[in-house]
Amino acid sequence: MKKGVVIALCAAVVAIGAGGAWWWLGRDRVSSPDTSARETSLSPAQRAERAERIKQSIARRRELWREASYVDIRQTAIDGDQVAQRRLSEVYEDCHMLDVSMNRTLLLLSNLAQGSPRFEPTVSAILRDRVRLCAQAQADSAKNPALAEYWLHRSAKSGDAVSEMRYFSRSVPKLSHSQYQYFIDKARTSGDPDAIFELSLLLPKLDGQWPDPVQAPAFEGTTAEQAWILAACRAGYDCARGSRLMNLICLSTLSCAQSSFEGFLSESGGDPAQRARRQQQLTLIEGIILSPKAK
Numbered sequence: 001m002k003k004g005v006v007i008a009l010c011a012a013v014v015a016i017g018a019g020g021a022w023w024w025l026g027r028d029r030v031s032s033p034d035t036s037a038r039e040t041s042l043s044p045a046q047r048a049e050r051a052e053r054i055k056q057s058i059a060r061r062r063e064l065w066r067e068a069s070y071v072d073i074r075q076t077a078i079d080g081d082q083v084a085q086r087r088l089s090e091v092y093e094d095c096h097m098l099d100v101s102m103n104r105t106l107l108l109l110s111n112l113a114q115g116s117p118r119f120e121p122t123v124s125a126i127l128r129d130r131v132r133l134c135a136q137a138q139a140d141s142a143k144n145p146a147l148a149e150y151w152l153h154r155s156a157k158s159g160d161a162v163s164e165m166r167y168f169s170r171s172v173p174k175l176s177h178s179q180y181q182y183f184i185d186k187a188r189t190s191g192d193p194d195a196i197f198e199l200s201l202l203l204p205k206l207d208g209q210w211p212d213p214v215q216a217p218a219f220e221g222t223t224a225e226q227a228w229i230l231a232a233c234r235a236g237y238d239c240a241r242g243s244r245l246m247n248l249i250c251l252s253t254l255s256c257a258q259s260s261f262e263g264f265l266s267e268s269g270g271d272p273a274q275r276a277r278r279q280q281q282l283t284l285i286e287g288i289i290l291s292p293k294a295k
Helices: 005-011 019-026 044-067 070-078 082-099 103-114 120-143 147-158 161-169 177-190 193-205 222-235 244-253 261-268 272-289
Strands: none
Touching (some): 044 082, 044 193, 070 120, 082 103, 082 120, 082 161, 103 244, 120 147, 120 244, 147 161, 161 177, 177 193, 222 261, 222 272, 244 261
């Protein structure tokens, strides 16, 4: 797997800068992290409630990402749903990508899929999503090119943790340890798989070595980025064929035959030493950093 390929593929659809408007959201929210958000323990009842909340969130996410039409997503966003607002921002970004920077790539993949049964399911899913979402989205974007940034900002301002992370990271060249810790605390408290995944995208912006020597390996290198994604997948993030993640990997690397992100790593995940290091990092992330008992 090429160095930074996951970051590169995601950067392909997040090129719309957020600028300095983040400060309207409130700088102190990330410059002075609320360490009280860290949980010391969860009772069985709290764990059950948290698990049910995450389960419902995952089901809702699947509907918005895999099933809902553009009209439905847009109306739900207008009605104030924070996650739908984030999803609508992604739709504008993805459709622009497919229409402009990835248009030739998609044509190439369409031709390759005709002679490759392994490619066909993923490429067909991308094409179906384009039909499902992009005609009306592109028409609206043509009238207002800033829609992607607008809806991401609106979602972040409304309190969606993932949008906060994404919006803020686009406005700064580096993230301090305290800022990154703030986002880790939010991901741990919520258990949101989307927030865990977003941490993988922020990792290359981390400024300097992680101060805790025990946790530090989980923040070092490309295998760490992959380990954070695996942690998100295991927490419920959609990492199967047809997901946004796998579609972007297909478009950015022409690796379209795998049924999941784990399958992708099994073919492109490096030598035995890299695989062992990634597993150690994953264990550290799940067992210590994201554990509700972490201090």
